[in-house]
Amino acid sequence: MSFSPRIIAFFLAVLITLVSVAFLSFVPDVTIAMLFVVGVACFFASFFFVFYTIDILVFREVDQIYKTIQKLKIRDFDISRKSLIKSVNPIKKLNSEISTYVTKKQNEIEELKKMEQFRREFLADVSHELKTPIFAAQGFIHTLIDGAKEDPQTLDRFLNRAAKSIDGLDALVRDLVTLSQVEKGDLKMHFEEIDLKHITEEIFEQLENKAHSRKVTLKIKPKDLEKALVMADKQRITQVLTNLIDNGIKYGREQGKIIVEIEEEKKHFHISIEDDGPGIPPEHLSRIFERFYRVDKSRSRDTGGTGLGLAIVKHILNAHNSKITVTSKIDKGTTFSFKLKKVSFDLEKAIDS
Ligand SMILES: Nc1ncnc2c1ncn2[C@@H]1O[C@H](COP(=O)(O)OP(=O)(O)O)[C@@H](O)[C@H]1O
Ligand SMILES: [Mg+2]
Structure with missing residues (x-):
């Protein structure tokens, strides 16, 4: 059960009325009509007094929190001031909105962390994939420069292998370009x-x-x-x-x-x-x-x-x-x-x- 200002005011008013009427009933010569009038007056007076006191205090605080949120320019915080003020229990509503917002933000942070991890892994993979053919081609060419070119058979074999590595590199770069285009949505399908x-x-x-x-x-x-x-x-x-x-x-x-x-x-x-x-x-x-x-x-x-x-x-x-x-x-x-x-x-x- 939620305790709205109205319910609290009602119960307190009933309590004050009961106590006042009980005390008054001990006074000699008090008639039922008098007790009734005092009771009703007491109930309404205390009800409105308590209700407005809670209301003013609660809304002043809620208003303050609302202004702070607005100052922080939290755009995704989708609760309007009007709906907040109108609600039966604004603190509860504000609380639930804040926890929804926090959960949403937490999920976003998790997603960003995952993407960051994915980006790091991808970068590591790409570097590794690029390194392999580059090192291979580099190795063959340097061996040739260092003297292996003198033997025509080795020259032919090593040049072919270096060319194969560079072809692999070319295929890799082309596939990477295609992949990044399709992933970015840049690739227009015809x-x-x-x-x-x-x-x-x-x-x-x-x-x-x-x-x-x-x-x-x-x-x-x-x-x-x-x-x-x-x-x-x-x-x-x-x-x-x-x-x-x-x-x-x-x-x-x-x-x-x-x-x-x-x-x-x-x-x-x-x-x-x-x-x-x-x-x-x-x-x-x-x-x-x-x-x-x-x-x-x-x-x-x-x-x-x-x-x-x-x-x-x-x-x-x-x-x-x-x-x-x-x-x-x-x-x-x-x-x-x-x-x-x-x-x-x-x-x-x-x-x-
Ligand atoms: N028909 C197939 N039979 C067995 N393994 C396959 C087959 N197709 C793909 N694979 C496996 O899936 C992997 C990924 O394929 P793919 O993305 O085309 O890469 P690539 O052909 O460049 O190795 C291959 O390396 C291979 O291990
Ligand atoms: Mg393939």
């Missing part, structure tokens, strides 16, 4: 009608040599699929599919098979990229979309991976209102899948006409 089948075939052509070197077969399913028209950003979806197919080739089985399946649903195309590789252990599965997260670090770097591919994929698909999911079974394979919105019939007709 939605247009695109054919997923055609894009997949183009990617297969591009990755043909890579697949061939690992004797990996690339397939599109269903075979009789003519077109898969979706509304999406062509360049970005190409990037998504390239990374997923490239991952399949890199981390899948040698002489394995990668199937890109494009299933037609009512309003979407469901795209899945399936390999028959060694799979991803369950404890790593939820983390592979984090930046720089790799299941096998040395293997990923050897294959020229930046560890940012899946983080970028996730962001690009988010910008398409889609979500990437992954399922994997050890020694059976991994499947990544997502949906893209179909070009609607009306739109198709409008474009044709």
